[in-house]
Amino acid sequence: MPTYLTPGVFVEETSSGIRPIQGVGTATAAFIGFTEKGPVDEAVLVTNWTQYTHTFGAFTPDAYLPQSVYGYFLNGGGNAYVISLGTGAAAPDPAAETPAVPSGRAPAARGELPGAHGRPALTVALTAADGPAAGPVVVEVEDATGTGTATGAGTGAGTGPDGDDDVFRLVVRRDGRVVEEYDNVSVKRGPSFVGTALKKSALITLEDVKGAAYARPAKGTSVALAPAPASAPPAVARTAGTQPALVGDLDAGRYIGDTAARTGLAALEAIDDITMVAVPDLMSAYARGTLDAEAVKAVQLALIGHCETMGDRVAIIDPLPGLDARAAHDWRQEYSGFDSKYAALYWPWVKVMDPVEKRATTIPPSGHVAGVWARNDATRGVHKAPANEVLRGVLAPAVAVTKGEQSILNPVGVNCLRTFPGQGVRVWGARTLSSDPEWRYLNVRRLFNYVEKSILDGTNWVVFEPNDRYLWEGVSRTVTAFLTRVWRSGALFGRSPAEAFFVRCDEENNPPENRDAGLLTIDIGIAPVKPAEFVVFRLSQYTPGAEGND
Numbered sequence: 001m002p003t004y005l006t007p008g009v010f011v012e013e014t015s016s017g018i019r020p021i022q023g024v025g026t027a028t029a030a031f032i033g034f035t036e037k038g039p040v041d042e043a044v045l046v047t048n049w050t051q052y053t054h055t056f057g058a059f060t061p062d063a064y065l066p067q068s069v070y071g072y073f074l075n076g077g078g079n080a081y082v083i084s085l086g087t088g089a090a091a092p093d094p095a096a097e098t099p100a101v102p103s104g105r106a107p108a109a110r111g112e113l114p115g116a117h118g119r120p121a122l123t124v125a126l127t128a129a130d131g132p133a134a135g136p137v138v139v140e141v142e143d144a145t146g147t148g149t150a151t152g153a154g155t156g157a158g159t160g161p162d163g164d165d166d167v168f169r170l171v172v173r174r175d176g177r178v179v180e181e182y183d184n185v186s187v188k189r190g191p192s193f194v195g196t197a198l199k200k201s202a203l204i205t206l207e208d209v210k211g212a213a214y215a216r217p218a219k220g221t222s223v224a225l226a227p228a229p230a231s232a233p234p235a236v237a238r239t240a241g242t243q244p245a246l247v248g249d250l251d252a253g254r255y256i257g258d259t260a261a262r263t264g265l266a267a268l269e270a271i272d273d274i275t276m277v278a279v280p281d282l283m284s285a286y287a288r289g290t291l292d293a294e295a296v297k298a299v300q301l302a303l304i305g306h307c308e309t310m311g312d313r314v315a316i317i318d319p320l321p322g323l324d325a326r327a328a329h330d331w332r333q334e335y336s337g338f339d340s341k342y343a344a345l346y347w348p349w350v351k352v353m354d355p356v357e358k359r360a361t362t363i364p365p366s367g368h369v370a371g372v373w374a375r376n377d378a379t380r381g382v383h384k385a386p387a388n389e390v391l392r393g394v395l396a397p398a399v400a401v402t403k404g405e406q407s408i409l410n411p412v413g414v415n416c417l418r419t420f421p422g423q424g425v426r427v428w429g430a431r432t433l434s435s436d437p438e439w440r441y442l443n444v445r446r447l448f449n450y451v452e453k454s455i456l457d458g459t460n461w462v463v464f465e466p467n468d469r470y471l472w473e474g475v476s477r478t479v480t481a482f483l484t485r486v487w488r489s490g491a492l493f494g495r496s497p498a499e500a501f502f503v504r505c506d507e508e509n510n511p512p513e514n515r516d517a518g519l520l521t522i523d524i525g526i527a528p529v530k531p532a533e534f535v536v537f538r539l540s541q542y543t544p545g546a547e548g549n550d
Contacts, residue, residue: 021458027374033065033281034088068367075371111223278366341439383491
C-alpha cells in the first residue's frame with residue numbers, strides 16, 4: 001500500500017488476479033542433413049524457401065534435406081531450424097585411401113570401374129569371407145537389359161524399361177561363368193541405386209561412388225578381383241581417394257552431436273520452440289553405404305531419446321529405403337522395435353520431381369509430413385489428427401499401399417501414405433510408436449505438449465509468490481481461463497468445461513509439509529478428443545409398418 005501524506009484524491013491500479021496464458025506455437029520444425037553450403041553444425045532459423053537457399057544453397061544430387069525442407073514449406077510449414085553436417089560430397093585427395101567396406105566384411109581385393117571421360121565411378125571389393133581358395137572374380141559392365149545399344153560413346157549408358165538413360169547392367173563372373181547379375185542399376189540415388197542391389201551379393205561389395213556428377217561406369221569395362229593368398233593381409237589399393245567435404249568423419253556420432261559443443265542433434269536442446277524433428281539425410285548416408293542399418297537405428301534411438309528428454313517435441317521417423325509392406329512391418333517390429341509416445345513413423349517413401357535431374361526420384365517422407373503437421377495446426381488446430389490431408393508436391397508413394405497391407409501396418413504404428421482416386425496422395429494414419437493405448441494417437445500427444453508448455457510458460461509469475469490461498473485461487477483462475485479457451489476450440493471432449501477438464505489447487509494437495517518445502521501443486525486433468533479412426537455405418541433393411549418401426 002502506498003503512503004499518503006497530502007490530502008487529495010488518488011487513483012490506484014489493481015490487478016484482476018487473472019494473468020492470461022498465451023498458447024505457444026506448435027509448428028516449428030528442425031532438420032539435420034547435408035546442404036550445398038552454409039554454416040556447419042549450427043542451428044540456423046529459416047522461415048521460407050528463399051531464405052533457406054540464400055543460407056544453404058539449392059538442391060544437391062546427393063542429399064535429401066533440401067528436398068525435405070522444400071516439401072516442408074510447400075505443405076504449409078513456417079519456421080524451421082536447419083543443422084548442416086556439410087555437403088556430404090567428396091573432394092579429390094591423392095593422399096587418401098579408399099574407404100573401408102561399409103558392410104564390415106574385410107575385403108580380399110579391390111578394384112575400380114572407370115566412368116565417363118576417365119573419371120572413376122565405382123570401387124568394388126571381393127569379400128574376404130569368400131575365401132582365397134575360390135577362383136578369380138570379374139565384374140563387367142553391360143548395357144541395360146533389353147536394349148543392346150548405348151546412347152553415347154564411352155559413357156556406358158543404356159536405356160532401361162522405364163526410359164532411364166543412366167542405367168546399366170553388372171555381371172559377376174567366376175572362372176568365366178556368370179554367377180550374379182544386376183539389371184537396370186544406376187549410380188544415382190534412388191530405388192535402382194547399385195549400392196542397394198549389391199547388398200544382396202555374396203561375392204562383391206560396393207565401396208564408393210565417386211565424383212560429384214556420379215559418372216556411369218563405361219560400357220564394356222571390367223575389373224578383375226583376384227583373392228589374396230591366405231597368408232597375405234587384405235590389399236589396400238591407393239587411388240585418387242576422397243576427402244569428405246564435411247567436418248570430421250561421418251558416423252552416427254556426427255548426427256547425435258555433443259551438447260557442450262552445440263553440434264548435431266544435441267544443438268537442438270538449447271532451442272525451446274521446436275515441436276518436430278526429422279533427419280532425412282540419415283537415409284542418404286545409408287544409401288551410399290556410409291552408415292549401416294545399426295548406425296541408422298542408433299541415430300533414430302538418439303532422436304527419440306532427445307524428444308522424450310525435452311518433452312515438448314515429436315520425432316518424425318523415416319523407414320529404410322526400398323521396403324515393401326512385409327519388410328516395413330518386420331523392420332518396425334523385429335529390428336527397430338521403437339516404443340515411444342514422442343515418435344511417429346511414416347511409410348512408404350514418396351516420389352517427387354528432382355529439380356536437378358528433371359525426373360522423378362524417391363525421398364524420405366518426413367519433410368513433407370512435417371509440413372502437413374504445420375498446415376493442419378494452422379487450419380484446424382493441434383487437436384485435429386494430422387491425417388486425411390493431401391501431401392503437396394508428391395507425385396505418388398513409392399509403393400502403392402493396399403487396404404490389406406495397411407491392416408498389418410496400422411496396428412503397429414506405421415502411418416501409411418496412400419493414393420485415392422481423385423483425392424491425391426494423402427496421409428492415412430495418425431498414430432505414435434507407443435504401445436500404451438492412452439498415447440496411441442499423435443494428436444493427443446501433441447495436444448498435451450501444447451497445453452503443458454503453454455501453462456509452463458504462462459505461469460512463471462507464480463515463482464516466489466506467497467504460497468497461500470490467494471495464490472492458489474489466482475493460479476486456478478488463470479489455468480481455468482486458458483483451458484476454457486482450449487475447450488471452446490474443440491480440443492477437449494465434453495458438453496461443458498466441467499466435463500472437459502478440472503483444475504485443483506487447495507489445502508488438500510498443498511498440505512503444510514509441502515508448503516514448508518516450498519512446493520506448490522496444481523492438479524490438472526483434461527479429456528482430449530480422439531480421432532474417428534474407424535467409421536462404421538450400420539445398415540439394415542427397413543420395412544414400413546412392421547413391428548418395432550412405429
